[in-house]
Amino acid sequence: MSLENSYPRVTVAEAGRHNGETVEIAGWLYNLRRGGKICFPQLRDGTGIIQCVAVKSALPEDLFESLKNLTQESSLMIRGKIREESRAPGGYELDVEGADILQRVPEETPYPITPKDHGIDFLMDHxxxxxxxxxxxxxxxxxxxxxxxxxxxxxxxxxxxxxxxxxxxxxxxxxxxxxxxxxxxxxxxxxxxxxxxxxxxxxxxxxxxxxxxxxxxxxxxxxxxxxxxxxxxxxxxxxxxxxxxxxxxxxxxxxxxxxxxxxxxxxxxxxxxxxxxxxxxxxxxxxxxxxxxxxxxxxxxxxxxxxxxxxxxxxxxxxxxxxxxxxxxxxxxxxxxxxxxxxxxxxxxxxxxxxxxxxxxxxxxxxxxxxxxxxxxxxxxxxxxxxxxxxxxxxxxxxxxxxxxxxxxxxxxxxxxxxxxxxxxxxxxxxxxxxxxxxx
RNA sequence: UCCUCGGUAGCUCAAUGGUAGAGCAUUCGGCUGUUAACCGAAGGGUUGUAGGUUCGAGUCCUACCCGAGGAGCCA
Incomplete structure (x- = not known):
């Protein structure tokens, strides 16, 4: 898979400076909330976390389904337009237009560190x-x-x-x-x-x-x-x-x-x-x-x-x-x-x-x-x-x-x-x- | 090295010596604005290890293993 395409690559930390622009962000899935016809993948890239919005009616069927079924810490590049949004954590949101999933974490071996509480022994082991x-x-x-x-x-x-x-x-x-x-x-x-x-x-x-x-x-x-x-x-x-x-x-x-x-x-x-x-x-x-x-x-x-x-x-x-x-x-x-x-x-x-x-x-x-x-x-x-x-x-x-x-x-x-x-x-x-x- | 506390489902934790449970995670179903999303269902266990007491041990006793907090020592 090529990492090159025509979209400018930006980091989450820089996203606010690209309000209204169509860009690409490369990262890992931090968390995902989903509905039947809409889902909110949160993308983490090491510089911050940005919430993305994928709407079923606006995307190809297979792309929406693959986004909706993403697992925590799967690696992917998401393309879309940055938009100021008060409902989103961080103040900005990305409307998904396209995405490349590099590796989907298999559900048989899910990412061990969930967004819930963990003990210090477990965290130090990981x-x-x-x-x-x-x-x-x-x-x-x-x-x-x-x-x-x-x-x-x-x-x-x-x-x-x-x-x-x-x-x-x-x-x-x-x-x-x-x-x-x-x-x-x-x-x-x-x-x-x-x-x-x-x-x-x-x-x-x-x-x-x-x-x-x-x-x-x-x-x-x-x-x-x-x-x-x-x-x-x-x-x-x-x-x-x-x-x-x-x-x-x-x-x-x-x-x-x-x-x-x-x-x-x-x-x-x-x-x-x-x-x-x-x-x-x-x-x-x-x-x-x-x-x-x-x-x-x-x-x-x-x-x-x-x-x-x-x-x-x-x-x-x-x-x-x-x-x-x-x-x-x-x-x-x-x-x-x-x-x-x-x-x-x-x-x-x-x-x-x-x-x-x-x-x-x-x-x-x-x-x-x-x-x-x-x-x-x-x-x-x-x-x-x-x-x-x-x-x-x-x-x-x-x-x-x-x-x-x-x-x-x-x-x-x-x-x-x-x-x-x-x-x-x-x-x-x-x-x-x-x-x-x-x-x- | 010493003292104290702990070890139960993948994770966080419950369970008077009397049928091992919940939430999260995972899977399936539902939902077009979620904020650790929510609602419904399913699968998931040699209770750290080895002995012992007992009709019966996750629970009591002994030893060991692993970890956490503290002491001493230091940055």
Whole structure:
């Protein structure tokens, strides 16, 4: 069957701009309501859904019958005139003049996802088809906008994209959460859990860099905020300190939120996201030290003591009643990774910062200033029982023109979940990988 | 890994220890403006698996499998 004909092909999203014109729309049958002599096929093409009208008296007998007997998600191209119509969902309707049915879904094997309710297990098993539904489509489009916004921000602020390896020979921060890859002959290799250490090398080569790719954590986490495989953007800046991280992180977040609320209004509407919640995310974000956070949490009844890390409930308590993220800085050195620069006046706290999103979405950014002293870094490696030999290249960065430098990581899926107001981050990626789910 | 909850028709769910049911989906019939269309009819079941208690188990007990929510850990 030829896909070429004399009708101009338009998408559903463009249909409103072709009011009164005869066009062709190619898509899949979303739903069908029928009467004896009239039927309403709703066509989905990935950009939207448009209702079509087929009237028996105006069409060849076989065409009307084949349209009337269409099954859900059958693929077809429909030709006809676009007309403004208040009764139609979407405001426009297409009067059918002709159609080519490419594949009719057989009734023996009907499309499994009906317009009625389904459970999450069933939907996740059919993720490859679930992506066709309106809400999933909207969430993935928001993800696209978030990624584009992130890249546009860094590209226009002097950062160079330098991607870091997925196969890495050593842990970045610890050894307990790594996936081992049994392939390379000479040494054990793991899937990356951060591009951090390599970013420190590339930022000394290019000034300011970022990497953007998948990361892997072999944690037995089973919550709505965790994926085994997730995407992270990690910028790194030479001649920069903790304050630069806070400033750039704040700019990045407000820029991307602005992009999403400006360009993805339709998708946010489908997701029933309260857009005013996004519009109130403006600089300056709230700022507090770890010390202050602990006092605040204790006042709210948390059992946290100075020196411990925050749990999920602590993070939610910290942003309770806030309309924008809170930046918590200067964590105890002991709970942070070995490479964090200690504060000059208080070596027991590290120059790190976490951005905690409101509405219970938790930590979306974590980062800080890195150690630039060769001696101190060597000492830290010893304290953490890390083999100096393996980090020799990393130590070189402190031997050859060492400067204060800083950076952070931002998790894409948590950010998207926050933008979309989703309960679970599994809907922010096309094919989520989780503890008990690796298919499809 | 631990705690809690769940698994019955293709899907979503009912069913005092006593004859396994409804809605949707599918098929057939009706309807020229439907909005998760509606009306009428039909087909559709090894109640997650294996044991046990009982005259009798979807229901009670034990083990296992699968999933969901949470904890810890993290982005």
């Amino acid at each position: 993720r490859h088809l679930w992506l066709r539904s309106r809400r999933q489509n909207a969430a993935i489009r928001v993800r696209h906008e978030v990624i584009k916004g992130i890249r546009d921000y860094f590209d226009s602020h002097g950062f160079v994209l330098v991607d870091t390896p997925i196969f890495t020979p050593a842990a970045c921060e610890g050894t307990s959460t790594l996936f081992e890859v049994d392939y390379f002959e000479d040494e054990k290799v793991y899937l990356t859990q951060s591009g951090q250490l390599y970013n420190e090398a590339t930022s000394a080569a290019f000034g300011k860099t970022y990497c953007f790719g998948p990361t892997f954590r072999a944690e037995k986490s089973k919550t709505r905020r965790h994926l085994t495989e997730f995407w992270m953007v990690e910028p790194e800046m030479s001649y920069a300190n903790l304050e630069d991280v806070k400033r750039v992180g704040e700019e990045l977040v407000t820029f991307v939120v602005g992009r999403v609320s400006e360009h993805r209004r339709e998708e946010l509407k489908v997701l029933e996201r309260d857009v005013t919640k996004l519009e109130s995310i403006q600089a300056p974000f709230h700022r507090m030290s770890y010390d202050e956070a602990v006092v605040k949490l204790q006042a709210k009844g948390s059992e946290i003591v100075w020196g411990g890390d925050f749990g999920n409930t602590d993070e939610t308590l910290l942003t309770e009643g806030l309309d924008r993220p809170v930046m918590v800085d200067r964590y105890p050195t002991a709970v942070k990774a070995f490479y964090f620069q200690p504060a000059d006046d208080r070596p027991e706290v590290a120059l790190g910062v976490d951005f905690i999103a409101p509405e219970g979405y938790g930590e979306i950014i974590g980062g800080g200033q890195r150690i630039h002293s060769l001696e101190l870094l060597k000492q830290r490696l010893q304290e953490h029982n890390l083999p100096e030999e393996a980090f020799n290249w990393y130590l070189d960065l402190r031997r050859y023109g060492s400067v204060p430098h800083a950076g952070f990581g931002m998790g894409v899926e948590r950010f998207v979940a926050w933008m979309c107001g989703l309960e679970h981050i599994r809907e922010t990626i096309a094919f989520p990988r989780m503890l008990y789910r690796t298919r499809p």
